Amino acid sequence: MLAAVTRSPGEMVIEDVSGPGPARAGNVIVRPEAVGICGSDFHLFSGDVAALSGARDFYPRIQGHEVSAIVEDPGDAAATGDATKITRGDRVAIWPLLPCGTCYPCRTQRPNVCPRFRLVGVHLDGGLQERLEVPASTVFGVGDLDPDSTAFVEPASVAVHALARANLRPGEQVVVFGAGPIGLATTLAAAQQGARVTTVDPVPARRDLAKRLGAEHATRAPPEDPEDPEDPEDPEDLEAELKDWTDGEGPPLIVETSGETRILPQAVHLVSAAGRVVVVGMSSGTAPLRPGAFPEKEIDVLGSSCATAEDFCTAITLVKANQKSLAALYSHHFPLARAGEAFEFAMKRPPDAIKIVVTVN
């Protein structure tokens, strides 16, 4: 069977590999159909493993953690009760997380930040192969959801988790920074929960998508350098705009998904007193913060990472209810034989690309 193997940083080769035999105890064999490429995949692909938790052997690795697949061999899943009643032929989404079960985050029901967790597609082989063996605990039936949407359940679960962290209330005004897949999923999830959303992104096509997914407003972030002649668009005054939108108070909730380090200081400045800022976007940069803003406004700044199994189930429901409008996000498709090309393309971050999908089977 074919697999896209990341042999070493920057080197992904299509190989004929032996693949798994019958499902071993506690495991399930699936046939991946669609695999979404995610910004976090680039760390392993490009060799930036410092950004990945733990010092472990990453290469060679078959990547892919946003997976839609068909169950080929359910193994003893039904007997162990690990998987949610799956049988051969069922379409499933993979919750890629294998927590240790004993550490502090695991003991406090926050396995998504277990420092010893293993991720399918990062620490274990993932979806970029024609057959895949995964623990039954990672497999969630999705009914008749289409393959692209099923692969999108994983990024959608990240958005669901961020809003769970934020304790979003219906009717609340939320500002989402970034309209990539996670920002758009956050926009959709917040709107569906009855929130009013403003999404901030520099790319007009992404702002249009945000509106189609339920944003009340979509606006551009202030340019990094207002004097930059390369940035000719009139720099809107985001602060004035958001103040105006919230009757002078500032938004009570800001979710940062862009990963740009300059956004957090802005968000701390923009958020309402008693408000919350949730940071989802990953970055390795640093940013100066004014600590006085924390006691002055008594704000909560929260981190959010991955998703719990419960969030994953909520994400399945969210994606199912919005299958049609989400279809606009799956912008580019590559066959498995061209997976390396798909990664190279994705890493250039073309502005018209939202979610790049590798079609496997």
Ligand SMILES: [Zn+2]
């Ligand atoms: Zn991802």
Ligand SMILES: [Zn+2]
């Ligand atoms: Zn743990």
